[in-house]
Amino acid sequence: MKKYIFTLFVFLAATLSTTNAQQTITSTENEKKVTHVIGNHYDVVYTDEEGNVLQKGQYFKVGERLKPHGIWKLYDHNTFELVTTAKYDKGDQLWVETIIDGQKIKIDKYQLLVKRLEDRIAALEKQVNESELE
Numbered sequence: 001m002k003k004y005i006f007t008l009f010v011f012l013a014a015t016l017s018t019t020n021a022q023q024t025i026t027s028t029e030n031e032k033k034v035t036h037v038i039g040n041h042y043d044v045v046y047t048d049e050e051g052n053v054l055q056k057g058q059y060f061k062v063g064e065r066l067k068p069h070g071i072w073k074l075y076d077h078n079t080f081e082l083v084t085t086a087k088y089d090k091g092d093q094l095w096v097e098t099i100i101d102g103q104k105i106k107i108d109k110y111q112l113l114v115k116r117l118e119d120r121i122a123a124l125e126k127q128v129n130e131s132e133l134e
Contacts, residue, residue: 030054034066042066052080060090067091 057072
């Protein structure tokens with residue numbers, strides 16, 4: 001269970017680091033609102049259909065791209081309690097702190113890099129195994 005949650009968490013973190021939209025995007029599940037603060041700084045808030053905050057953070061504009069910056073917070077979709085906090089520096093994820101099975105876990109950028117590399121290796125091994133079967 002912990003491995004599943006951690007993998008989901010890493011996927012979420014990777015998704016945050018590749019986001020680069022500048023306008024408000026609305027879907028049937030949630031809304032993303034990006035607001036220009038000052039200079040290259042932007043605030044972003046994701047809310048559900050009832051207006052409950054699901055995620056919030058900041059972006060920093062580098063060229064034409066918005067990169068995660070500062071502290072990001074992710075809230076539980078059912079209880080709306082804070083479950084994950086991450087810190088970014090102009091798109092570079094510095095650390096992540098999350099709660100798994102009631103225990104607070106903090107992971108630094110090097111541990112995140114190792115996990116991403118492990119996931120890539122596993123995907124490559126799967127491709128090799130599938131191509132050997134053909």
